[in-house]
């Protein structure tokens with residue numbers, strides 16, 4: 001009987017313990033009043049509710065500016081719970097830095113709290129174009145965690161740049177070209193010299209070059225960030241970082257891959273043999289085995305059209 005009870009305890013205790021560990025969003029302080037919320041580096045799961053990315057927020061005297069919202073309503077609630085560890089101030093402005101689900105599908109939750117949502121023009125077009133696909137994928141990967149999620153588009157759009165201030169904190173949004181998605185913009189705090197890069201910068205894990213990515217202009221978007229000489233970068237994936245590490249994990253990789261695929265094409269290589277392009281230099285990045293082939297193939301297609 002004693003043994004049986006212990007067994008029952010373990011059966012009940014284990015799944016709860018596992019879920020708690022997996023759903024954790026890590027709060028990381030970047031500077032005074034500036035924070036990152038670091039999600040998991042791997043794919044969307046029922047436990048992480050699609051929040052497999054890094055988000056950010058700035059606390060001002062008049063309220064909070066949130067950068068990116070998570071891929072689901074429930075995920076957005078969890079992001080808000082992390083913000084509440086720091087402040088009870090209202091979320092006044094929400095920025096969607098790009099077109100991926102985890103940048104915008106949590107909008108509904110924050111809109112209901114009264115936040116104004118801002119995104120780049122092409123990002124909103126991308127939201128509309130890929131909404132169905134994103135819901136389909138999330139339904140497969142997140143399941144019941146998707147319940148309650150509704151698409152809500154930005155209240156205000158911008159083209160090249162938008163500057164505003166909240167509670168005396170100056171905030172700038174810049175668009176420098178198609179990167180991981182067509183409307184990837186970045187957020188710049190000029191006084192603090194901090195960038196929130198969205199999906200323009202990945203650290204610790206390999207950047208995903210997907211159908212809607214464009215590798216040559218992605219490099220230009222990175223260069224626009226580098227030109228500002230930021231002191232601190234809150235990346236789109238991974239922990240708070242420096243320009244040096246961001247360059248090593250994202251820019252150098254994209255450049256290296258484009259050069260490798262260019263050489264491969266010059267030697268007459270065809271798409272079926274794309275696996276022969278050696279990317280081992282970047283095997284330290286998480287997701288290397290899953291992403292390297294797809295990335296090379298997309299760059300191959302990009303280069304055919306350039």
Ligand SMILES: [Zn+2]
Nearest residue numbers: 053100199236
């Ligand atoms: Zn992403």
